[in-house]
Amino acid sequence: MTDLISSTPTGRSVVERSSRWERVALLVPGLGYVTAFMAVPVLLVLSYVFFQRGRFGGVVYEFTWENFSRALGPTYRTVLVDSLLIAGTATLLALLIGYPVAYAIAQLPTRWRNVALVLVVIPFWTNFLVRTYAWIVLLSSEGIVNRGLERLGVIEDPITLLYTRGAVVVGLVYAYLPLMILPLYASISKLDPELREAATNLGASRWRVFRDITWKLTLPGALTGCIFVFVPSLGNFVIPELLGGGKSVMVGNVVRDQFLKARDWPFGATLALVLIVVLVVLFFVQSRVSRRFSTGGPA
């Protein structure tokens, strides 16, 4: 400690120098984490895709392009397109449900806001699998929804709700809705109410105020929420299995199966790579759009 203060040969102030070291020190844990748990695994995935499957799992280091031609073949293309559709539908629904909720929470008095936010997060305290199993109880033909509708006289015979694509979408929306609401709430609560007042005073209709002011200023939050919902939805393999009855296959299931069933790590890595590329493109679009709106550039 003492020599830090006593010797400053370059003449720079002690504060400046120590703050630089501080910055480095503060960055190390974060950078270390990203390197160890993101960069290294991604590099591993990248390195596997050009090699062949070992009979008992693992990788045989003989070069091949075959993984790519298989991954881009019709079977897996169908699965990918299907997954994009399912995850996209779930994201859109989450946005339609999440936006009004986030908006309403932002209008509450501060004390109730916190209560409401805690309520949004509470389901996360329960195990994901347990919450998903709960939907089986709700949706099965002997389940609560069907029983309720029968009692109300809406339907006579139970309708098939469980083990459908709809059930998968519902499960995904339910699982990831809080991830939509929270970023939306953050950006809606930062809105300056005076902007809306000014627009109203200048004669804008409520719809126009929403469209030109509220929506545009909260778009970055909405896009963040969409990414937060879309990404885990696309990779999910538990919900398609439990609520879809394994009849709708998503790309997450296929990747999981390569590692755990076929013991085909290189092909699993290739499918994972395809998924990563799709997501990186999405992130790029999201950050471009967000930047345009948050810096007030040409709309």
Next chain:
Amino acid sequence: MKAIAHHSRRALAAAAGVALVAALAACGGSDGDDSAAAELDPDADLSKQSIVVSNWADYMPEDVAAKFEEATGASMKVTNHATNEEVMAKLTAGSDSGIDVAFVSGPFAQALAEQGLVEPIHADLIPNLENLAEPATKLAYDEGNEYSVPYTWGTTGICYRSDLVKEAPTSWNDLLEPAPEHKGKVTMMATDRWLMLPAQKALGFSANTTDEDEMAKVKDKLVAAKMNLLAYDDTTFYERLISGEAVMVEAWDGWCNYGTAENKDITFTVPEEGSDLWVDTMVVLKSSKNKEAAHAFINYLLEPENGAWAAENILYNVPNQKAMDMLPAELKEQYPPLQVTAEELLEGEGLTDLGEAATMYTQLVTEITSSK
């Protein structure tokens, strides 16, 4: 509760983490050891040895470690795996897994042996091998029990509600092409080998076939069958039967028993075209430093009372004749699959490792389950 815990055994709901671990584990390449047997000392002082046993949860008596220590002096720790695939990832990762004895299904034992990872069984250290039913020494994946010892075994068939079907199913086609009133009320298993099994048997093929033309026919049959399915399900199928949402499901004999425990109308049958024979086995790892104690443990589990525990608590057949003879008559009465003889079980085709064809199976499963 045993049944519930047992769910995870073959179940697919393995965590994504496993895949990641498996991927990271690939860093260390594995080189096949020579398969020569180690020199073991039959008079080794077991009290100086300790072993780690990896098994499915609730698959052996809870106090097994304490009792084993009492009986032999060797100390023992139990670790659990949820699936074959999970323990395979640990055992094939290249470095010493720390596991001495592992419980895996037959084809996986075969795969481990072919890779040179398991110690040949030293029969002289396991006198209780004589308790095994004779057919259990002639299993396709390991004839003569050279590197594995069977622990439980069973078959796959149709589990159905006798009160909800007009005619009892007799053929795999009753499941694959259900009567109009049963459409949407049948389930099949989701795991590769068992998803294929009904169609393979209905078409008269082997459950181990790797012939592409045969598998193409199997695929067509299964794609057609998909329309009539409630779900692909190998975790909750007997609950679907209990609630009546399903009237007929593809099931393992032991799991159908869990349904029978809740509803007496739930019945198990093996279709006339035949079925499989699956076996869960014990293997000693080559990397084990306490192979004498590992053999002593296998010997201990082959004591009739330990086999009987498995049969009584998890309702599976055990290939241990003395253990089966110890079972109370009422139990066998209540759960008819427990009355099956070893000879009858052996009519089922033993599943063996598919080797390279595993890729084809998985690809076909994706094509079937993603078909519309």
